[in-house]
Amino acid sequence: MHSVEKVLAARGLVAKTGPRFSGDRPMVKRNKNWKQIILFLLPVLTLFLLYFVYPLIFVFVTSFTEWNGISAMQFKGLGNYKRLFLSDTFRLSFRNNILWALVLGLVQIPLAAGMAMVLARKPRGWKTFRTIYFLPNVISQVALAMMWLAVYNAEYGMLNGLLNSVGLEQLTHNWLGEYETAFPAVIFQQLFYIGYFMIVILASRMGIPESFYEAAEIDGANVLQQEAHITIPMLRGILVTTMTLAMAFGMRHFESTYxxxxxxxxxQTSVMGIVLYRNLEALRFGEANAIGTILIVTGGVVIALLRWFFGRKASASETVQ
Amino acid sequence: MKKSINRSGSHIAIQAAAKTGKWFYILFFLVITFLPLVWLVISSFKTNFEFETQAFALPKVWMWSNYKNAMSMAGLPRLFMNSIIVAASTTIVNTLVASMGAFAIARETFRFQNLLLNIIVAGVLIPIIALMVPFFKLVNGFGIYDTLFGLIVTYSAINIPISVFLIHGFMGSIPRELEEAAVIDGCSFSQRFSKIVFPLTKPGLVTAGTFVFIFCWNEFIYAMLLTSSEVSRTLQLGIRFFRSQFVVDYTSMLAAIVITMIPTILVYVFLHDRIISGLTSGAVKG
Known part of the structure; x- marks a missing residue:
């Protein structure tokens, strides 16, 4: 039969070239469905190559050029990078992204972990709390930003209204308009939306056997001691993972500030993404892509550094969660 | 459960403090996350005079007319239509493409399959905003700039890593015997996909589909970058123009913002179990 011949041919081929390709895995042979496999992988690979692989190479390569999309590209070496790091705006934006990363990683994750620890002890209505704390995460950044613009509004915003009604008029500000308050206000807006990380940490926390806590209870450990000596060490892995992710998000933060x-x-509140977008609008594609490269590299560095620091190897799929 | 033996006074005090602290923590987050939302909804029912003079009072008359104004002034029906077309089409295209790929990777053995999976999934680590210039060039190059189709293709591609990750996870857990039996009964490769694995992966598809739908509905940056005219304007982009459309009628603008929030909240109300299980599907490994 036709297909049997094919299988035999495939096996023959593997036998002939086996030692060269698969020294330690002699069982590997060409799958008889290889044509269909390729067919099924084709759409996903096409989109992935077009929208991930090609753009990555493109961003990297053109970051060394001056190019406005119309006239020919000119090679500039590290010129774009030099110019960026000499510009005050970009340096400030870079610093702001680092602050974002630090605040999200070192403040938001502990807050989320705290909530996970509280809810894991199943207080009344914990499932409802878990559900509603995630709710803001499904609302668009645009709608939330518009809402917070109204909250921070100097004349009739909620925050100033609140301060006025409790007699703290001297504390009212034009929150997003003033030099000192704008950056904290923008960060504050994101800081307490802990839903996503809380749910991920909570799921891990639920995996710790209840008997550990019962044993500690019998030994006289109070709740805080139990959390410090059981939960935190056991959750080390997921805490590092979520912290890594939060910091990576901080390095690429753009939307709500924009x-x-x-x-x-x-x-004062500028971040790298905003400078990138300005350069794109001004058709300075080389410079925009230099920022793109910096975004990708710093994100990768954050992930690699934290992994190295906490001495934990992980595959990409693990970092996803 | 047995009470502890050496329970000192300070122990009891700490337990009591922890109990109070726990509820304080829960309430604090409840207030800080939802007070602005509640304030927004209440304000959207006020007259502009009430809104500007009494930030916290309830409206004397609930102004449903704000919502009528919002619908007509901002051209919401059109924006909704565009967003639904983009989100629904992307969800279908993306889950279909991703599940075909995930099927090949999860249910067959071939060289470098794990490497391939890891490379695709690693795509989630790439900051998508870094790729603005190439996406812009790509969409222009295909001649689909300023079309809903351009957004659908782009969104379908952006969501490939997360969908492949989620769907592959579900497909990997389906017992092999089912497929083996089907092969003996004469099922072809594509029938194994369409008749056995695809239907059995439904929970995974719903999870991935929900993520993709919410992403598309909320996406702003690429909608801004890849469209320019009103014909292909999506809801999130439309919100940006509210401030110029509702110059004098601030509370109607707030009503318009509330309306735009409703669809994803509804999706979440009905599918939150699937969303939460999707978020936690990989967490056991952590």
Whole structure:
């Protein structure tokens, strides 16, 4: 039969070239469905190559050029990078991204972990709390940003209204318009949306056997001691993973700042993504892609550093969660 | 459960403090996450005068007319239509493409399959905003700039890593015997996919589909970058123009914002179990 011949041919081929390709895995042979496999992989690979592999190479390569999309590219070496790091705006934006990363990693993750620890002890209604704390994560950044613009509004915003009604008029600000308050206000807006990380940490916490806590209870350990000596060490892995992710998110933070302040006042809230977008709009594609490269590299460095620091190997799929 | 033996006074005090602290923590987050939302919804029912003078009072008359104004002034029906077309099409295209790929990787053996899976899944680690210039060039190059189709293709591609990850996980857990039996009964490769594995992966598809739908509905950056005219404007982009459309009628704008939040909240209300299980599907490994 036709297909049997094919199988035999495939096996013959493997036998002939076996030692060269698969020294330690002699069992590997060409799958008889290889044509269909390729067919099934084709759409996903096409999209992946077009939208991930090609753009990555493109961003990297063109970051060394000056190019406006119309006239020919000119090779500039590290010129774009030099110019960026000499510009005050970009340096400030870079610093702001690092602050974002630190705040999300070192403040938001502990807050989320705290909530996971509280809910894991199943207080009344814990499932409802778990569900509603995640709710803001399904609302668009645009709608949330518009809402917070109203909250921070100097004349009739909620925050100033609140301060006025409790007699703290001297504390009212034009939150997003003033030099000192704009950046903290933008960060504050994101900081307490802990739902995503809380759910991920909570799932791991639920995996710790209840008997550990019962044994500690019998030994006289109070709740805080139990959390410190059982939960935190057992959750080390997921805490590192979520911290890594949060910091990576901080390094690429863009959307809500763009929507709320567009980097103002006087670049105080600016982040790298905003500078990238400005360069794109001005058709300075080389410079925009240099920022893109910096975004990708710093994100990767954050992940690698934390992994190295906490001495934990992980595959990409593990970092996803 | 047995009470502890050496329970000192300080022990009891700490347990009591922890109990109070716990509820304080829960309530604090409840207030800080939902007070602005509640304030937004209440404000959207006020007259502009009430809104500007009494930030916290309930409206004297609930102004449903704000919502009528919002619908007509911002052109919401059109924006909704565009967003639904983009989100629904992307969800279908993306889950179909991703499940075909995931099927080949999860249910067959071939060289470098794990490497391939890891490379695709590693795509989630790439900051998508870094790729603005190439995406812009790509969509222009295909001649699909300023079309809903351009957004559908782009969104379908962006979501490949997460969908492949989720669907592959579900497909890997289906027992092999089912397929083996089907092969003996004469099922071809594509029938194994369409008749056995695809239907059995439904929970995974719903999870991945929900993620993709919510992503598309909320996506802003690429909608801004890849479209320019009103014909292909999606809801999130439309919200940006509210401030110029509702110059004098601030509370109607707030009503419009509330309306745009409703669809994803509804999806979440009905599918939150699937979303939460999707978020935690890999967490056991952590």
């Amino acid at each position: 929507l709320m302040t567009n980097g103002g006042p006087a670049h």
